[in-house]
Amino acid sequence: MSCSGVRAFRHQRGSALIVAIFVIVVMSAMAAAMLRVSGSSQDMTTREVLSTRAWFTAHSANDYMMSRLFAVEPANQASCASLDGESFALPGGLGCSAVQSCQETLSPEAGAPTTYLLISTARCGSGPHAVTRIQELWAKELVNE
Template sequence: MRHKKSSQQGSVLVVAIFVIVVMGFLATSLVQVQWSNHDTLTRKQLGTQAWLLAHSANEWALTQVYPLTVSPAVSTSVSTVCSTLNANQVSSGMSTICTVDQLTCSQIGVLDDVGFFKIESTAICGSGINQVQRIQEVWVRE
C-alpha cells in the first residue's frame, strides 16, 4: 500500500488555491461590513445634526413669537408673527452640510377663544445617498 510520490505532488497546490480563495472571500466580506458600519455611523451623525437644527429652528421661532424683551401687554399677536416666519430667516451657523428647509406656522384651531398654532421646522443634512431629513413641531397658544 505505498503511494507513489508522483501522484501526490499536486495536492499542496490545490490546498493553497483553496485557502487563498477562502481568505479572499473572507476579506471581501469584512470590507463590506466595515463599509456598512461607516455608512450607518454617518447617517446617525447626520440625523442627529438635522434633529438639533430643526429643534434650534423651533426655538428661534418661539423667541420670535414670545420675545423676552417685550412685555406681554404690548406684544404682537401670535397670528401676526406667525405669518412672517420662514426658513430664510433661520441661520444654520457654520454648517455647510445642514440647512433649514422649511419653517411653517399655521393655526390649528380655537378653543375657548384661545388660538392654537403649530410651528413646524424641517432640517436636511448631507447629500445624495447620505441625505437625512428631520421634522419637529411645537404647539403654541395665543
C-alpha cells in the same frame, strides 16, 4: 530513497498546490465579506450622525420661532405669517438647514388664547446620505386675567 518514493512525492506536490489555491480563495472571500461589513458600518454611522444633526437643527429652528413669536420685548415680536416659509441654518458650516412653517389657530371663544403649530423640516447631507427630520411644536399664548 527508492524510485517509488520519489513518484509519491511528486503526486503530493500537486495536491499541495490545490490546497494552497483553496486556502487563498477562502481567505479572499472572507476578506471581501469583512470589507462589505466595514463599508456598511461606516454608511450607517454617517447616516446616524447626519440624522442627529438634522434632529437638532429642526429643534433649534422651532426654538428660534418660539423666541420670535414670544419675544420679551414687543418690538422684537414677529407674526406667525412672517415666520412661515423662512429658512434657518445653523452657523458653523454643518451643512444643515431647515424650512419653518407657522400656522395660527384662533379659538372661537372670545378672549381665548391663540394657538400656534410650528413645524420645522430640517435636511442634512447630500446625495445618498441626505437625511430629513421633521419636528412639530404646539404653542399657546398666555392669557392675562
